[in-house]
Amino acid sequence: MKQGNKEPRISWEIEEYNHREKGPDWFWALGVIAIASAAIAVIFHDTLFAIFIILAAIVLGFYAARRPEIIEISISDEGVRIKNFFYSFEKIKGFSIDEHDLGNHLIIETSRIVAPVISIALPYTIDPESLRQLLLTRLTEKNFKEQLTHRVMEHLGF
Secondary structure: OOOOOOOOOEEEEEEOOOOOOOOHHHHHHHHHHHHHHHHHHHHOOOHHHHHHHHHHHHHHHHHHHOOOOEEEEEEOOOEEEEOOEEEEHHHEEEEEEEOOOOOEEEEEEEOOOOOOEEEEEEOOOOOHHHHHHHHHOOOOEOOOOOOHHHHHHHHHOO
């Protein structure tokens, strides 16, 4: 692979997350659960926790109603670009391709201190084996699996 080529070798666009439309019943259930939980917290004299529950429910409601953003992913000879963030191959410790019935994911481990593992959904048009061969020219393959919490959140539509 030639060094210094910033032109993408492979690129794709994908939604930030799989959005599921949530009807009024979903938001009513969120509100009832939040108010009941906050009431229980107040009964146990934990007002601060009750406030936290209500604020968390409000934020969750706004996040649930938000439409996903289209994110552009590209891999060049120098690294991986995710939206506006560039990760050079020197700052990536390894990668894995998690092939799953619900969809394939490219998982990269970066040298970042906060949230070092990044999971990127792969569209069905990207051949996992071709992507693996491209990344093996610069990175070490590791045995990562997509985190359970991430799968649960995807299943719930977040």
